[in-house]
Amino acid sequence: MMLQNLRAIAAIYLFELHRFRRTLMTGLLVPVITTSLYFVVFGGAIGSRMTEVDGIPYAAFIVPGLIMMSMFTESIFNASFGIYMPKFTGTIYELLSAPVSATETIIAYVGAAATKSLIVGSIIFLTAHLFVDVQVAHPFAMAGFMVLIAISFCLFGFILGVWAQSFEQLQVIPMLLIMPMTFLGGAFYSVQMLAEPWRTITFFNPIVYLISGFRWTFFGQGDVGIEFSLLFVAGMLAVCIAIIAWMFRTGYRLKK
Amino acid sequence: MASIIEIEGLTKRYASGHEALKGVDLTIEEGEIFALLGPNGAGKTTMISIICGIARATGGSVTVAGHDIVRDYRGARSAIGLVPQELSTDQFERVIDTVTFSRGLFGKPRNPAHIEKVLRDLSLWDKRNSKILELSGGMKRRVMIAKALSHEPRVLFLDEPTAGVDVELRRDMWTLIGELRQTGVTIILTTHYIEEAEEMADRVGVINRGELMLVEDKVALMKKLGKKTLSVVLAEPLTTVPGELAEWDVALKADGHEIEYIFDTQAERTGVSSLLRRLGDLGIAYKDLNTRQSSLEDIFVSLVHQEKAA
Numbered sequence: 001m002m003l004q005n006l007r008a009i010a011a012i013y014l015f016e017l018h019r020f021r022r023t024l025m026t027g028l029l030v031p032v033i034t035t036s037l038y039f040v041v042f043g044g045a046i047g048s049r050m051t052e053v054d055g056i057p058y059a060a061f062i063v064p065g066l067i068m069m070s071m072f073t074e075s076i077f078n079a080s081f082g083i084y085m086p087k088f089t090g091t092i093y094e095l096l097s098a099p100v101s102a103t104e105t106i107i108a109y110v111g112a113a114a115t116k117s118l119i120v121g122s123i124i125f126l127t128a129h130l131f132v133d134v135q136v137a138h139p140f141a142m143a144g145f146m147v148l149i150a151i152s153f154c155l156f157g158f159i160l161g162v163w164a165q166s167f168e169q170l171q172v173i174p175m176l177l178i179m180p181m182t183f184l185g186g187a188f189y190s191v192q193m194l195a196e197p198w199r200t201i202t203f204f205n206p207i208v209y210l211i212s213g214f215r216w217t218f219f220g221q222g223d224v225g226i227e228f229s230l231l232f233v234a235g236m237l238a239v240c241i242a243i244i245a246w247m248f249r250t251g252y253r254l255k256k
Numbered sequence: 257m258a259s260i261i262e263i264e265g266l267t268k269r270y271a272s273g274h275e276a277l278k279g280v281d282l283t284i285e286e287g288e289i290f291a292l293l294g295p296n297g298a299g300k301t302t303m304i305s306i307i308c309g310i311a312r313a314t315g316g317s318v319t320v321a322g323h324d325i326v327r328d329y330r331g332a333r334s335a336i337g338l339v340p341q342e343l344s345t346d347q348f349e350r351v352i353d354t355v356t357f358s359r360g361l362f363g364k365p366r367n368p369a370h371i372e373k374v375l376r377d378l379s380l381w382d383k384r385n386s387k388i389l390e391l392s393g394g395m396k397r398r399v400m401i402a403k404a405l406s407h408e409p410r411v412l413f414l415d416e417p418t419a420g421v422d423v424e425l426r427r428d429m430w431t432l433i434g435e436l437r438q439t440g441v442t443i444i445l446t447t448h449y450i451e452e453a454e455e456m457a458d459r460v461g462v463i464n465r466g467e468l469m470l471v472e473d474k475v476a477l478m479k480k481l482g483k484k485t486l487s488v489v490l491a492e493p494l495t496t497v498p499g500e501l502a503e504w505d506v507a508l509k510a511d512g513h514e515i516e517y518i519f520d521t522q523a524e525r526t527g528v529s530s531l532l533r534r535l536g537d538l539g540i541a542y543k544d545l546n547t548r549q550s551s552l553e554d555i556f557v558s559l560v561h562q563e564k565a566a
Contacts, residue, residue, distance in 0.1 A: 004330060004363070005330070005363040007360045007361075007363045007364070007365070008360060008361045008362070008363055010360060011357050011359075011360030011361045012361065015357050018349075018353070019348075022348060089344055089345075089346070089347070090340075090342050090344030091344045091345065091346055093308075093310055093338065093340050093344060094338075094358060094361065094403065095361070096308075096309055096310045097308040097309045097310055097333060097336065097338045098333060098361045098362055099329065099330035099331075099333040099334045099362060099363055100361065100363075101330075251312055255309075255310060255311055255312055256270070256302075256305065256310065256311040256312070
């Protein structure tokens with residue numbers, strides 16, 4: 001009932017991937033270079049002084065955090081741009097006047113953005129292997145976690161893209177909110193290393209649970225139990241889906 | 257003829273409180289060209305936006321090809337092709353890709369032959385591999401029409417198709433619309449160029465401040481409301497209108513070189529022959545006479561004025 005226009009899903013999905021293909025070189029080169037720089041700076045400079053975290057070599061320890069950080073920003077940027085650009089150029093008229101349901105729209109836009117985000121995440125994972133030997137304890141859980149994270153953050157990016165009314169607004173959330181939360185959320189250190197009260201405060205940061213969960217899939221341990229991480233991912237998915245459902249029902253910033 | 261769009265009691269009130277549509281009733285017949293005429297801000301675009309799914313109605317109902325636009329939006333929207341007023345295109349895409357995309361978006365199976373036909377009909381085939389940003393404004397407008405036609409709609413909405421288009425392109429557009437009509441597509445166009453409605457439409461609707469003031473067959477409308485203007489070019493200029501001509505309500509034009517008399521073509525007695533006789537009696541010689549049919553523009557202006565006066 002909800003999914004009748006599969007051709008529209010395919011059309012939007014391929015259109016979005018085509019858009020990514022146009023900027024393929026920068027799109028893929030940037031994460032590779034960024035990852036390499038992080039390894040040189042964090043792995044090389046800091047890692048030489050701090051050899052192990054929780055019994056894991058520091059260079060390997062930061063790999064899950066790096067992948068998560070890039071996937072957060074990639075997902076948000078890709079998904080928010082995907083829906084913001086048609087709003088900005090006016091081509092959204094076609095989407096709104098097409099026989100396409102809200103669910104179909106979301107699947108197509110979020111699916112395309114999540115695909116790109118997963119490609120970037122995989123490239124970072126492969127790049128990391130050039131610098132450090134990382135063993136993955138739970139490969140299937142790792143892949144599944146990446147998919148969930150990509151979808152959740154793309155949904156979030158979609159909301160951002162619908163909400164934003166300028167390019168500045170589009171940038172402000174990932175730059176001023178997600179980026180600091182990721183840095184302070186244990187991407188490059190274990191929360192257990194922090195002194196009180198910072199440790200307790202840090203646990204109010206939802207990103208901690210996401211990075212911790214991903215780290216668990218690599219090393220079989222994290223700052224919190226994997227069940228808490230999954231709970232937070234599920235919570236984020238639920239909240240995003242609820243907001244998007246509300247947006248489409250009311251036509252928020254999409255329909256006049 | 258069967259109706260293809262039925263609009264009943266359509267209202268739209270924006271969050272600001274502005275009432276863009278105040279209960280519009282309108283039926284569009286299949287295969288006709290309908291021109292929606294009105295000044296800027298009259299509610300033309302709002303009406304189209306609601307029918308096409310871009311805006312929500314506050315009240316009333318619309319069916320397109322028998323499908324309610326809210327309950328059965330898929331059925332309704334599948335029947336519609338929309339070309340909005342603003343030139344909005346995916347600048348970096350190729351022409352053929354963006355048109356193929358539109359067909360997919362509307363859920364139709366791939367049909368390269370149809371896409372080729374649409375592009376050829378719009379003289380875009382040679383440009384099919386060009387990026388849209390390389391095209392001129394007129395060509396971009398054509399691309400938007402091609403996108404709207406890609407999924408074989410039964411109704412085509414053209415919102416101000418010739419706004420900001422030069423005279424030559426406007427002529428091209430009129431030819432194109434005439435050709436589209438031959439294919440059986442119902443066309444609804446909005447315009448504030450009256451000559452455009454006059455040139456192309458079968459029926460004309462006049463909308464002003466959210467109300468449909470009149471819907472009429474174009475020819476009948478021009479006949480019914482049509483007035484003619486008689487200009488009498490004088491041999492010698494006059495400084496004032498002689499009192500003997502008072503009953504005709506004439507005006508002096510061109511520094512007294514012309515007398516202008518507006519008459520109703522439908523009236524029992526137009527007053528033309530008696531006026532000319534009287535001029536002869538008064539010894540006012542004239543060199544030339546001409547009459548001119550008043551245009552839709554005059555009709556439109558008088559309608560809008562009547563409403564303001566009321």
